[in-house]
Amino acid sequence: xxxxxxxxxxxxxxxxxxxxxxxxxxxxxxxxxxxxxxxxxxxxxxxxxxxxxxxxxxxxxxxxxxxxxxxxxxxxxxxxxxxxxxxxxxxxxxxxxxxxxxxxxxxxxxxxxxxxxxxxxxxxxxxxxxxxxxxxxxxxxxxxxxxxxxxxxxxxxxxxxxxxxxxxxxxxxxxxxxxxxxxxxxxxxxxxxxxxxxxxxxx
Amino acid sequence: xxxxxxxxxxxxxxxxxxxxxxxxxxxxxxxxxxxxxxxxxxxxxxxxxxxxxxxxxxxxxxxxxxxxxxxxxxxxxxxxxxxxxxxxxxxxxxxxxxxxxxxxxxxxxxxxxxxxxxxxxxxxxxxxxxxxxxxxxxxxxxxxxxxxxxxxxxxxxxxxxxxxxxxxxxxxxxxxxxxxxxxxxxxxxxxxxxxxxxxxxxx
Numbered sequence: 001x002x003x004x005x006x007x008x009x010x011x012x013x014x015x016x017x018x019x020x021x022x023x024x025x026x027x028x029x030x031x032x033x034x035x036x037x038x039x040x041x042x043x044x045x046x047x048x049x050x051x052x053x054x055x056x057x058x059x060x061x062x063x064x065x066x067x068x069x070x071x072x073x074x075x076x077x078x079x080x081x082x083x084x085x086x087x088x089x090x091x092x093x094x095x096x097x098x099x100x101x102x103x104x105x106x107x108x109x110x111x112x113x114x115x116x117x118x119x120x121x122x123x124x125x126x127x128x129x130x131x132x133x134x135x136x137x138x139x140x141x142x143x144x145x146x147x148x149x150x151x152x153x154x155x156x157x158x159x160x161x162x163x164x165x166x167x168x169x170x171x172x173x174x175x176x177x178x179x180x181x182x183x184x185x186x187x188x189x190x191x192x193x194x195x196x197x198x199x200x201x202x203x
Numbered sequence: 204x205x206x207x208x209x210x211x212x213x214x215x216x217x218x219x220x221x222x223x224x225x226x227x228x229x230x231x232x233x234x235x236x237x238x239x240x241x242x243x244x245x246x247x248x249x250x251x252x253x254x255x256x257x258x259x260x261x262x263x264x265x266x267x268x269x270x271x272x273x274x275x276x277x278x279x280x281x282x283x284x285x286x287x288x289x290x291x292x293x294x295x296x297x298x299x300x301x302x303x304x305x306x307x308x309x310x311x312x313x314x315x316x317x318x319x320x321x322x323x324x325x326x327x328x329x330x331x332x333x334x335x336x337x338x339x340x341x342x343x344x345x346x347x348x349x350x351x352x353x354x355x356x357x358x359x360x361x362x363x364x365x366x367x368x369x370x371x372x373x374x375x376x377x378x379x380x381x382x383x384x385x386x387x388x389x390x391x392x393x394x395x396x397x398x399x400x401x402x403x404x405x406x
Binding site for chain 1: 230231232234235309310311315316318319320321322323324329332333336337363364367368370371372373374375376378379381382383387388391392394395398402
């Protein structure tokens with residue numbers, strides 16, 4: 001193989017390892033990923049797999065990265081053309097709920113799982129999870145600031161409070177869908193979201 | 204040792220294994236519990252520890268049981284004398300938030316962690332987690348039904364919606380406290396709770 005072809009093959013192998021690891025980690029958690037099991041699932045050698053990542057931690061970080069891209073593509077991009085401010089905030093919130101409902105990851109949102117797994121484990125994976133959560137929160141806050149500036153929400157609105165409560169609606173929907181298998185959860189969350197926004201428009 | 208003394212010693216050993224396992228599992232998750240590590244931490248042999256539980260699953264179920272008792276004692280009992288209905292519902296909700304704030308378990312609420320870990324793993328542990336969640340939800344619903352019967356909340360109140368949203372406030376508080384180390388979270392949750400109850404009183 002020419003060096004160029006072999007680099008392309010390596011990239012492809014790496015991408016298929018990560019794709020499989022993302023799906024597995026959404027079910028078992030990032031800590032539940034094992035190099036051995038993953039290698040068996042993919043029909044490659046353990047040392048071959050380690051050659052791509054070096055450590056389990058490097059694999060976990062690559063999984064978060066890939067999951068972040070999927071999240072962005074599935075939640076943000078479909079509504080990116082919505083007018084900024086309140087319309088986009090509402091559209092993103094609904095898209096976030098729809099992403100849970102559509103089972104984009106086989107075991108539920110990887111970031112919800114990773115936040116629980118790593119909240120008490122200092123290190124690069126925790127830092128990465130917190131980084132994703134913070135950037136996402138910032139996007140949401142930004143739309144709410146645009147909404148108050150444009151008079152779409154009351155100037156008394158506390159954007160951090162709204163994002164805090166929206167996150168709660170997403171987390172309770174995730175738990176209701178996955179633990180209770182309650183199909184009513186997204187409807188309940190949308191109802192609460194509309195009340196939250198109506199209150200922010202009028203307070 | 205007489206059989207009676209030896210049974211008492213066995214009970215005591217079992218209790219200290221479970222206590223240690225509860226603290227560990229709140230940080231590492233129930234799947235992160237390992238018989239070997241726990242035995243080392245407690246200075247007993249692996250086979251001695253297995254003698255008390257037989258399997259890791261039996262240990263996990265014992266941990267949930269002990270965590271359930273702690274939860275009940277820390278969240279429910281302090282407010283059990285509050286008048287039934289809305290006063291007790293509010294008191295329980297505040298007690299639930301305070302339990303998160305007080306770090307009753309070193310790694311956060313064990314049930315929040317277990318719900319994420321086992322939502323996609325069918326079996327006795329998932330059944331137990333779902334059982335605890337369902338019984339807790341039933342207690343909360345019962346207080347809300349009492350509240351609507353007593354005219355403390357509007358007859359149009361949907362108790363399941365209120366419990367769904369309260370659960371969201373608890374989950375977002377848990378994430379904000381543990382992942383973001385945000386000390387404002389309980390205050391934000393209390394503010395949202397009051398608005399939720401005011402809305403249920405007037406709808």
